[in-house]
Amino acid sequence: DGGITQSPKYLFRKEGQNVTLSCEQNLNHDAMYWYRQDPGQGLRLIYYSQIVNDFQKGDIAEGYSVSREKKESFPLTVTSAQKNPTAFYLCASSSNGWSTDTQYFGPGTRLTVL
Amino acid sequence: AQKVTQAQTEISVVEKEDVTLDCVYETRDTTYYLFWYKQPPSGELVFLIRRNSFDEQNEISGRYSWNFQKSTSSFNFTITASQVVDSAVYFCALKETGFQKLVFGTGTRLLVSP
Secondary structure, eight states: OOOEEEEOSEEEEOTTOOEEEEEEEOSOOSEEEEEEEOTTSOEEEEEEEEETTEEEEOTTOTTEEEOOSBTTBOOEEEOTTOSOOOEEEEEEEESSOOTTOOOEEOOOEEEEEO | OOEEEOOOOEEEEETTOOEEEOOEEEOSOSSEEEEEEEEOTTOOOEEEEEEETTOOOOEEETTEEEEEEGGGTEEEEEESSOOGGGOEEEEEEEEETTOOOOEEOOOEEEEEEO
């Protein structure tokens, strides 16, 4: 089955720790995205990548980092510099990243900072 | 600036009722794309529809229909004969030409009771 997988589903972190969220897709899509969702709010873009070894900051990139070493994978690291990391994180992908694209989403990772 | 407004925070209906979810958008671009996504309790965003700004034809897909009106900058979503499985948060989103970012509304939570 083609799709986007995210792991883990739930993640707990102590303050001051970095944590990495996994996102993998087997749709052969070039573009991948990370969004953050807070309760009662829409999604906000953290980072996106249109091609391997290249990525761009979104609206709320501070305190986050990404890498894109493989087409299928786009991990997100939430660093200790992120002031309020507790949120629901959604990864998405699209075929080429152009404006005509449709983004498809994974199941999400819920991060809680203890 | 891009903006999407979903003024209805939560709607409750009884099964078999029709329900319309409102979406109003703001953009300075003449070419743009509008989307609706469904987020069930599991959390994953499910793509429902994409509409191009130059195509104002309304669309029907089973019990779902969409009314796009450029004159009022609205892209409303109607569910006919609602079912309990329709209970979810529904997001409207906008993407402008040349931008990879989806701008989301804050979502409308739909509760369908038996």
